[in-house]
Amino acid sequence: MRSYRKFRVLALAGMMMALLGATAGPGATSDPLPAWNQGPAKQAILDFVRVTTDPSDPKYVKPADRIATFDQDGTLWVEHPVYTQVVFALDRVVALAPQHPEWKTTQPFQSVLAGDRAAMAKFTLKDLEAIALATHAGMSVESFQATAAAWIAAAKNPRWHVPYTDLTYEPMLEVMRYLRANGYRTYIVTGGGQDFVRSYAERVYGVPPEQVIGTALDTNYTYTKNGTPVLVRTQKVLLDNDLSGKPEDIYLFVGRRPHAAFGNSVGDQQMLEYTGAGDGARLTMLVLHDDAKREYAYGPAAGLPNSKIGTFTQALYDEAKAKGWIVISMKRDWNRIFRFGPATASGTP
């Protein structure tokens, strides 16, 4: 009789686990990070989640404080040879040219319209700013988001011939999902444009707009001719969400210090410092681009010169070593980089 009851209890437990498995994802025994090779980086993520979610652990973090922040360009998706948003801005110059006949004879627009790659390679920061403001300001917020969403749905990366949103790193998407499954809120904290990223972040990363913090233009609340309220994007940069702007804006938006932060360049240094300076368990990681075959390789830590895009200096590498930040080797730590293509240690993405 007793063993029969025990059997029934076990059967019930099994049914419940099956039900839970069906609704809440893979069971506890399956690997939540299959695109990661065994190693210190993967282990650090698993250990961090284990200690911060175990109420009996001294490093337990209560759910309200479970905040993880992710840089985007170079951390969640490909940033070379140029940021995706720059490609968008250049495409917008071409699309908007009929409304701006003066651009045919005005730099930097003239070079873009002529497709003059040599001139474009020499663009100064001021040139790029002029292009960004001409293509990102002066319309309603809804109109801009619709334009960005339509572009990102249609544009394809010339190396891989897939949408840019397919060039997100599968191992990082796994980390985001794994953290969320353990009660973390995952924020994107990007030097890119807040509204540009918001136009696809929910679909691509599962990150809702209120959890995207980015470089932001000021908006102006005004009215259309028929009296409808409208928010118009101005040319004034309200938030420059890079370098020390990242911890400043995290505090502005969230009001809490993250427990985990992921970056890949000097623009993420202050975010990682700020995160790492909190007490208790903190996870601070930097993605190192050292896989020229499957993606790109750049920077001294990969044995190559500093890159203008996604700068990972020797000084940042030294600070990471000194502070115990974990450097993720794309080549060694990731058995798969993108969702498309076969999962191999190297050779294909």
Place this chain on the structure above:
Amino acid sequence: MRSYRKFRVLALAGMMMALLGATAGPGATSDPLPAWNQGPAKQAILDFVRVTTDPSDPKYVKPADRIATFDQDGTLWVEHPVYTQVVFALDRVVALAPQHPEWKTTQPFQSVLAGDRAAMAKFTLKDLEAIALATHAGMSVESFQATAAAWIAAAKNPRWHVPYTDLTYEPMLEVMRYLRANGYRTYIVTGGGQDFVRSYAERVYGVPPEQVIGTALDTNYTYTKNGTPVLVRTQKVLLDNDLSGKPEDIYLFVGRRPHAAFGNSVGDQQMLEYTGAGDGARLTMLVLHDDAKREYAYGPAAGLPNSKIGTFTQALYDEAKAKGWIVISMKRDWNRIFRFGPATASGTP
């Protein structure tokens, strides 16, 4: 046999409902808004929640888009005779005076330290700004929040002799809880200081810091002498979260248009316009202070002159009528104003 099965199914359903009731709050038949008298205001709230949460209703709103925004001063708690944060700032002048011997002979601080009520009543906006910046800037964000939290825990309102946080309106707390129980995220969108309100919002309103949008000083990411990163509050106002700043900052933080907005003054006008201009179901409400006995009465809609604090002009009242915004009469619509004291239609709070 069939009726027996039906009985068992009903019994099981009853058990499940009892379980749900025990874990998820009052059942569907209990009144979620007991501090509200029956009337158009209460009915509008109930109707709004019903249609926006019923998947078969054409006005259904999916959970991700369920955003409700609340002004604080005069909408969620008492704002007369002066904003609570002004009392805090004046108290801080007194507390900080030993570190500022020059204040004894410098206006506007001299009048505050002398307790010169006549002079303080004549303070200009510039005087108040000087006091706000002297007491709200120049320290770390953690230090300011600790100071604000300690003050609000100890200070008492001179009319009611209770903590200021007891002067929150019970009917509005009911609305916030009711909306949250129905999948809405409730944001506080205040002209008051974002960090001041964040220091008690979770405890008092159940609103976490990332859902408090307020007037915000810029912060400066820097390092202490021993190299620890610190965010220091500067004297630069980054966000002036009043009037058209409210919809601008809602968009900045949330990236979505609210479906419900609650205010009480001209500072909330643009937030209500922006909310009401969206399609589908929108709930836009203004609290009218017309109960001098239990709280305060001010403004033309209460048959009284315009008030400098919580200005509710005739023009705002006319716009509310024209646009179908619902004006909440504290006197008629609320049978209880505060949690403390007996619940009566009038006479006591």
